[in-house]
Amino acid sequence: MTNKAIKFDLDNDGIALLTIDVEGQSMNVINKDFMSELEAHISKISKEDNIKGAVITSGKDNAFLAGADLNMVLGDLAGRDNKSPEDIFKSSFSLNKLFREMETCGKPIAVAINGLTLGGGLELSLACHYRVAADNEKIKLGLPEVQIGLIPGAGGTQRLPRLMGIQLALPFLLQGKNMTPKQALSNGVIHEVAPADQIVAKAKEWILSGGKAEQPWDQKRFKIPGGQGVYDPNIVQTFMGAPAMTQKQTKNNYPATVAILSAVYEGHQLPMDQAIDVESRYFCEQLMGDVAPNMIRTLFINKNKADKLIRRPKDMPEAKTKKLGMLGAGLMGAGIAYVSAKAGIEVILLDREQKFAEKGKDYSKSIIEKGIQRKKVTPEKGEEILNLIKPTTDYADLEGCDLIIEAVLEDPDVKADVTKKAEAVIPEGCIYGSNTSTLPIRMLAKSYAAEDKFIGIHFFSPVEKMPLVEIILGKKTDDEALAKALDFARQIRKTPIVVNDSRGFYTSRCFMTYPLEASNMLAEGISPALIENCGVYAGMAVGPFAVNDEVGIDLSHHISEATKKALGDKFPAEASHAVIAKLYELGRMGKKTRKGFYEYPEGDTKYLWPGIAEYFPIAEEQPKPEDVTKRLMYRQALEVVRCMEENVVTSPEDADIGAIFGWGFAPWTGGPISMIDTIGVDKFVSECDELHEKHGFMFKVPDSLRKMKAEGKRFYQD
Numbered sequence: 001m002t003n004k005a006i007k008f009d010l011d012n013d014g015i016a017l018l019t020i021d022v023e024g025q026s027m028n029v030i031n032k033d034f035m036s037e038l039e040a041h042i043s044k045i046s047k048e049d050n051i052k053g054a055v056i057t058s059g060k061d062n063a064f065l066a067g068a069d070l071n072m073v074l075g076d077l078a079g080r081d082n083k084s085p086e087d088i089f090k091s092s093f094s095l096n097k098l099f100r101e102m103e104t105c106g107k108p109i110a111v112a113i114n115g116l117t118l119g120g121g122l123e124l125s126l127a128c129h130y131r132v133a134a135d136n137e138k139i140k141l142g143l144p145e146v147q148i149g150l151i152p153g154a155g156g157t158q159r160l161p162r163l164m165g166i167q168l169a170l171p172f173l174l175q176g177k178n179m180t181p182k183q184a185l186s187n188g189v190i191h192e193v194a195p196a197d198q199i200v201a202k203a204k205e206w207i208l209s210g211g212k213a214e215q216p217w218d219q220k221r222f223k224i225p226g227g228q229g230v231y232d233p234n235i236v237q238t239f240m241g242a243p244a245m246t247q248k249q250t251k252n253n254y255p256a257t258v259a260i261l262s263a264v265y266e267g268h269q270l271p272m273d274q275a276i277d278v279e280s281r282y283f284c285e286q287l288m289g290d291v292a293p294n295m296i297r298t299l300f301i302n303k304n305k306a307d308k309l310i311r312r313p314k315d316m317p318e319a320k321t322k323k324l325g326m327l328g329a330g331l332m333g334a335g336i337a338y339v340s341a342k343a344g345i346e347v348i349l350l351d352r353e354q355k356f357a358e359k360g361k362d363y364s365k366s367i368i369e370k371g372i373q374r375k376k377v378t379p380e381k382g383e384e385i386l387n388l389i390k391p392t393t394d395y396a397d398l399e400g401c402d403l404i405i406e407a408v409l410e411d412p413d414v415k416a417d418v419t420k421k422a423e424a425v426i427p428e429g430c431i432y433g434s435n436t437s438t439l440p441i442r443m444l445a446k447s448y449a450a451e452d453k454f455i456g457i458h459f460f461s462p463v464e465k466m467p468l469v470e471i472i473l474g475k476k477t478d479d480e481a482l483a484k485a486l487d488f489a490r491q492i493r494k495t496p497i498v499v500n501d502s503r504g505f506y507t508s509r510c511f512m513t514y515p516l517e518a519s520n521m522l523a524e525g526i527s528p529a530l531i532e533n534c535g536v537y538a539g540m541a542v543g544p545f546a547v548n549d550e551v552g553i554d555l556s557h558h559i560s561e562a563t564k565k566a567l568g569d570k571f572p573a574e575a576s577h578a579v580i581a582k583l584y585e586l587g588r589m590g591k592k593t594r595k596g597f598y599e600y601p602e603g604d605t606k607y608l609w610p611g612i613a614e615y616f617p618i619a620e621e622q623p624k625p626e627d628v629t630k631r632l633m634y635r636q637a638l639e640v641v642r643c644m645e646e647n648v649v650t651s652p653e654d655a656d657i658g659a660i661f662g663w664g665f666a667p668w669t670g671g672p673i674s675m676i677d678t679i680g681v682d683k684f685v686s687e688c689d690e691l692h693e694k695h696g697f698m699f700k701v702p703d704s705l706r707k708m709k710a711e712g713k714r715f716y717q718d
Contacts, residue, residue, distance in 0.1 A: 003037060004022070004023040004033040004037070005020065005021070005022045005023065005031065005033040005034040005037050005038075006018050006019065006020055006021075006034065006037045006038060006041060007019040007021060007059065008041055008044075010050075010051065011204075013052070013204070013208060014050055014051055014052040014053075015051075015052055015053055015054065015055060015204050015207055015208070016041070016044075016045055016051050016053070016054040016055070017054070017055050017057070017200070018038075018041055018054055018055070018056045018057070019057055019058065019059040020034070020056065020057070020058045020059060020060075020064070020065055021058070021059030021060060022034060026060075026062070027060065027062060027063045027066045027116075028058055028060055028063055028064065028065045028066060028121070029065070029066055029067065029068065029069040030065065030067060030068045030069060030072075030095065030120045030121075030124075031068075031069040031072050032072060035094065035095065035098060038098060038102070039098055039101075041054075042098075042101060042102050042105050045105060045107050045109075046105040046106055046107060051107065052107070052108075052207060052208075053107045053108035053109060053110070053207040053211065053213070054107065054108075054109045054110070054207075055109075055110050055111070055112055055200055055203040055204055055207070056109065056110070056111045056112070056124070056128065057111070057112040057113075057114055057199070057200055057203075058114050058115055060115070061115070062115055062116065063115040063116035063117070063121075064113045064114055064115045064116060064117045064121055064125075065117060065118075065120065065121030065124060066116060066117075066118050066119065066121055067118050067119025067120040067121050067144075067145075068095070068119060068120045068153075068154075070148070070296050070300050070301060071301060073287070073296065074293060074296055074297065074301065076088070076091050085284070085288070088284055088287065088288060089280065089281065089284045092153060092280050092283050092284040092287060093276075093277070093280040093284075095120060095123075095153065095154040096153060096154045096155055096276045096279065096280050097276075099123060099124060099127035099154050099155055100127070100155070100272070100273065100276055102124075102127050102128075103127045103128070103129065103215050103218075104218070105213070106213055107213050108129050108130070108206075108207050108211040108212060108213040109128045109129055109130075109213070110128055110129065110130035110131070110132065110203035110204070110206055110207060110211065111124070111125045111128040111130070111131050111132070111203065112132055112133075112134075112199040112200045112202070112203045113125060113131065113132070113133040113134065113139070113141070113181070113190070113199070114133075114134050114139075114196055114199060115134075115139060116139060116140055117133075117139070117140070117141045117142075118140065118141070118142050118143070118144055118178075119142075119143060119144060119145055119152070119156075120153075120154050122141050122142065122143055122156065123143070123152060123154035123155050123156045123159070124154070125141075125190075126155060126156070126159040126160065126163065126189070127154075127155060127159065127215075129211060129212065129213055129214070129215060130191055130192075130203060130206045130207075130211055131189070131190040131191050131192075132190065132191060132192040132193070132194055132199050132202045132203050132206075133181035133184065133185075133190050133192075133193055133194075133199065134181065134193075134194070134195070134196035134199050135181060135182075135193045135194060135195055135196070136181065136196060137180050137181075137182070139180065139181050140178040140179070140180065141178060141179050141180075141181070141184050141189065141190075142172060142176060142177060142178035142179060143156045143160065143172060143173060143176065144176035144178075145176065145256070146173070146174060146175070146176045146254070146256050146257060146260065147176045147299070148292065148295045148296050148299055148300055149254065149255075149256050149286060149289075149291040149292035149293075149294070149295040149296065149668065150256055150283065150286050150287070150292050150296070151173075151256050151259050151260045151263060151279070151282055151283050151286055152173065152260075152279070152283075153279065153280060153283035155276050155279065156173065156279075157173060157260055157263040157264050157267060157279050157282075158263075158264075158267045158268070158272060158275040158276055158279055159217070160172065160173065160189070161173075161224065161264055161268055162216070162217045162222075162224055162225075162268070163187070163188050163189050163225070164187045164188055164189060164225065164226075165224060165225035165226030165227065166224065166226065166227070166229060166235050166238060166264060166268065167226055167227075167234075167235065167238050168187060168225075168226065169264075170238070170242060170261075170264070173260050173264065174242075174246060174257055174260055174261070181193045188225065191206075192206075215272075217272050218272065224268060229265075229268045229269060230265070230268075230269060239261070239265055242261055243258070243261060246258065246261065251536065251537045251538075251539060252537075253291075253537075253538075253539045253666065253668040254291065254668055255286065255289060255291060256286050256291070256292065259282040259283075259285060259286055260282075262282060263278055263279045263282045266278050267279055290678045291668050291669075291670075293670075294668075294669060294670025294671075294674040294675075294678060295667065295668065295670055297670060297674070297716070298653075298656045298657060298660060298670040298671050298674060299660070299667065299670075302653040302656065302657055303495055303657055303661075305653070306495050306496060306497060306653070306654070306657055307490070307495055309486045309487075309489075309490060309496070311471075311482075311486065311496070311497075311498040311654075312482070312483055312486045312487075313479035313482060313483050315479075316479055316480060316482075316483035317483075318487060319402075319480070319483055319484045319487050320487055320488075320491060321340070321345050321402055321403045321484070321487070321488045321491060322345065322346065322402055323345070323346045323347075323348070323400055323401045323402055323403075324337075324340050324345050324346065324347045324348070324401060324403050324404075324405065325348045325350065325398040325401035325403070325404040325405070325422060325426065326340070326347055326348065326349045326350065326405055326407070327350050327404065327405065327406040327407065327408055327418050327422060328350075328351060328406060328407040328408040328409075328418075328435075329349050329350070329351040329356050329357045329359065329360025329361070329391065330351075330356075330360070330407065330408075331363075331461060331462070332407040332435055332459060332461060332463060333349065333351075333360055333405075333407040333408075333435075334349070334359075334360035334361070334363035334364065335363065335459065335461065335462055335463025335464055336405055336407065336435070336459055336463050337349045337360060337361070337363075337364060337389050338363060338364040338367055338385075338389075338463070338464055339463055339464055339492045339493075339494075340491075340492055341364065341385045341386070341388040341389050342385055342492075343491045343492045343493070344388070345388065345491065345492075346388050346390075347388055347389045347390065348390050348392060348397045348398055348401060349361055349389055349390065349391045349392065350391075350392050350393065350394075350395065350397070350398065351391075351393065352393065353393060354391065354392070354393050357391030357392055357393060358391045360391060361386070361389050361391045364385065364386060364389055365386060367464060368382035368385060368386065369382075395421045395422060395424070395425050396425055398422055398425045398426050399425050399426070399427075400427070401426050401427075401430060402427070402430060402431070402484075403430070403431050403433065403484060403488060404422055404426060404430060404431070404432045404433065405433045405434070405435055405457055406418055406419065406422075406432070406433070406434045406435060406436075407434075407435035407459075410436060410437070410438065410439060410555075410558075412439060412443065412444065415434065415436070415439070415444055415447070416444075416447035419432065419444070419447040419448050420447060423448060423449060428450070429450055429453055430453065431453050431455065431480070431481050431484040431485070432448050432450075432453055432454050432455070433454075433455050433456065433457035433485060434454070434455075434456055434457065435456075435457060435458060435459055436456060436458065437458055437504075437505075437508045438503065438504050438505075438508055438559055438562075439503075440501055440502070440503055441454065441455065441456040441472050441473070441474035441475075441477070441501045442474045442475040442476075442501050444474075445474045445475070445476065445477075451474065451475075451476040451477075452476045452477060452478040452480075452481065453477075453478070453480070453481050454474055454476075454477060454481065455471065455472065455473065455474060455477045455481040455482065455484075455485050456470070456471065456472025456473075456474070456501070456505065457469060457470075457471060457472075457485050457488070457489075458470040458471075458472060458505065458507070458508075459494075460507075460662060460663075466661075466662075467494060467495050467661045468494065468495050468496075468497065468507075468657070468658065468661035468662045469489045469492075469494040469495070469496050470496075470497055470499060470505060470506065470507050470658065470662065471485045471486060471489070471496050471497065471498045471499070472499055472500070472501055472505050473498065473499070473500050473501060474501050475501060482498070486498075495657065495661055497649070497654040497657055497658045497662075498650075498654065499643075499648055499649050499650075499654070499658075500647055500648050500649075500650070501648075502643075502646065502648045503563065503566070504559075505648065506643050506648050506649045506654075506655075506658055506662075507658050507659075507662035507663055509639065509643065509648075510636055510639045510640050510643060510659065510663070510672075511636075511662070511663035512556075512559070513635045513636050513638075513639045513698075514535070514540070514544050514547065514632060514635070514636055514663070515544040515545070515547055515548040515551075515556070515576075516574060516576040516635075517544070517576070517631055517632055517635040517698065518531050518532075518535065518543075518544030518545060518548075518576075518632065519544075519548075519574075519575070519576030519579040519580060520574055520575045520576045520695070520698070521628065521631065522576075522579055522612070522616050523575035523576065523578060523579050523616055524575070524619070525616070525617060525618055525619030526618075526619065526622060526623060526628065527618050527622055528545060528597065528608050528612060528618075529608055530622060530623075530625065530628060531543075531544065531545070531628055531632075532544065532545050532546065532608065533625075534625050534628040534629045534632060535629075535632055537625075537629070538629045538632060538633055538666055539666030539667065539668050539669070540632075540664055540665065540666055541663075541664025542664065544632065545596075545597035545598065545608065546597070546598065546606075547664075548580075548590065548596070548597060549590035549591045549596035549597050549598050550590065550591055551590070552589055552590045552591075552592060553580060553583045553584055553588060553589045553590045553596050553597075554584060554589045554590070556580050557580050557581060557583075557584040560577050560580060560581075572697065572698075574696075574698065579616065582615050582616075583596060583597070588609070595609065596609070597609060597612065630687070630691070631691065631695065633666070633672075633675070634684070634687070634688055634691060634699065635698055635699065636659070636665065636672055637672035637673075637675060637676055637684075638688060638698075638699060638700075638701070638702070640655050640659065640672040640673060641673075641676070641702050641704065641705050642702050643655070644673075644704070645702045645703070645704040645705075652671075652673040652674075652715040652716060655671065655672065655673045656670060656671025656672065656673050656674055657671065659671045659672050673715045673716070674715075674716065676705075676715065677714045677715050677716055681705065681708050681709050681713065681714055682709050682712075684705075685701050685705060685706060685709045688700075688701045689701060
């Protein structure tokens with residue numbers, strides 16, 4: 001048998017060592033080779049008398065087992081309309097069945113966990129009779145399936161509660177939380193923690209000392225820790241309260257959470273063979289829906305491709321950044337300086353006054369101090385990061401920089417001035433990036449002699465938390481500049497998308513339609529509370545008025561005025577512009593001034609400003625929530641389609657990734673393009689036509705989408 005995933009070795013004591021080392025994968029995943037080989041090895045272990053038991057470990061340094069290969073999972077769903085539910089269930093149940101066969105094979109099986117253990121990796125471990133993990137706080141064990149719209153499908157919803165107790169296990173199942181080896185030990189999930197170089201020996205020692213090939217839940221007198229489920233009054237209360245708490249967190253957008261609760265509730269009352277059958281049926285139900293496949297495709301498969309720089313020019317040599325010149329030490333510049341220094345890059349943090357530059361470095365210092373308090377970073381590492389940041393006002397310090405990023409005031413003249421000053425010092429051909437969020441790159445590039453080395457590198461605030469960076473190609477940007485920007489994104493561990501130049505680019509342009517449409521509705525007399533709640537319950541990161549306050553009413557107003565000036569008679573006037581102009585006139589600039597659409601009382605919870613009704617009275621008759629939600633979501637999706645039609649964003653994958661990770665589009669949809677495909681292009685176009693007739697040009701269907709409807713096409717061709 002050719003071992004492409006699991007190496008089999010039998011020692012002199014009769015203990016088989018199964019070493020997981022999946023061929024062609026940087027990290028171990030469960031694929032078809034893994035499953036077929038594990039099945040063959042378990043059969044061999046069970047049947048051959050000279051084999052006393054087995055130890056499972058990993059041959060890769062970075063992880064034990066990261067779970068199922070999601071490409072395989074989606075592949076099994078290809079053409080699902082032509083497959084019977086029974087066939088899909090059989091495929092879904094196969095891993096659950098295999099792990100159950102392993103734990104009932106009659107031979108003791110231990111696992112030596114030496115790295116990251118997630119999803120199916122943890123479920124494999126739970127099906128082993130003895131679990132020992134390396135004493136390494138960086139190792140994480142968890143069941144994160146809910147984060148991609150699935151439920152654990154290989155026994156996780158059944159074995160974890162039987163080990164930890166239902167109350168303790170539910171947060172790990174419903175939120176996808178991780179635990180360290182020591183936490184897992186205290187929770188009863190593993191049996192032992194040992195130095196990494198001893199875990200295999202400890203596992204073998206357990207077998208040789210008479211380890212039993214029987215799980216506790218297969219014993220007659222087994223009781224679930226913390227209470228016997230529906231037979232225990234305390235656990236009954238847990239099941240009574242959990243659905244309401246889950247609904248509050250998910251807004252009913254993530255059916256996997258309800259499925260997890262149902263699987264735990266039903267399964268814990270049954271013998272394990274029946275319990276895993278129940279779990280697999282709920283797993284299959286999620287797989288057959290729309291949420292999980294869309295989330296898997298965007299949040300995992302396509303995101304991983306972006307992280308691996310799928311848009312990078314293939315023939316360009318690697319161009320890591322060694323010395324970064326950061327022009328502007330405000331919130332964005334300070335954040336970029338921090339993530340760059342954290343990645344080991346030397347940073348020259350330049351501003352017009354030394355006190356501003358020093359304040360920018362202090363931003364990094366405050367993050368590091370919090371990290372030290374939380375024991376996420378050592379004082380030594382913190383000092384190392386800070387030593388890489390040099391605050392200055394002297395452009396001469398930029399000498400030797402191989403990348404410049406400018407993040408000064410959104411004013412073309414100010415940007416042109418700092419560009420010229422930097423260019424006089426930096427090496428010829430140095431890549432120059434602008435963090436502008438709205439100004440066209442082709443315009444800004446004219447201030448730089450080498451326009452082909454000028455590129456947009458748009459970050460999101462707060463930089464240290466937001467995962468996306470938008471790379472914008474100017475009219476003359478070459479492959480060298482693109483490769484440099486993408487390599488930098490990978491260095492600082494950001495997910496990049498590549499877009500073409502336009503006013504507002506992709507993310508800013510599409511994102512602004514969300515608060516704009518909210519303000520349009522406000523001007524029509526629709527209740528601001530209704531609008532805000534519809535945004536939140538649709539799954540957006542925050543409500544449209546809250547996000548406008550975060551951005552700043554003044555910035556929204558200035559963008560509107562600048563666009564009006566640039567477009568002249570072609571400016572698409574909306575009622576929302578009058579709303580923003582009125583707040584600006586009233587000095588309500590948003591969260592930073594503690595008043596905008598919201599009031600921000602000192603030390604208390606923010607609330608929508610009641611006074612807005614004086615200027616935009618609330619109508620007696622209000623629309624249905626679903627109609628408000630549709631306007632908010634469809635408006636964004638249409639702008640995304642326009643960006644694709646205009647070649648601003650060139651692929652549905654980048655469009656969906658940019659929407660979710662850039663401006664917080666509802667993750668459960670898989671992104672606006674996935675949402676359109678799920679609704680159906682035909683239905684989406686028809687509903688937009690109705691919205692166009694009722695509410696105006698904002699809902700006009702792009703020609704490309706109407707053509708797709710006529711041809712019966714969709715964006716993602718499965």
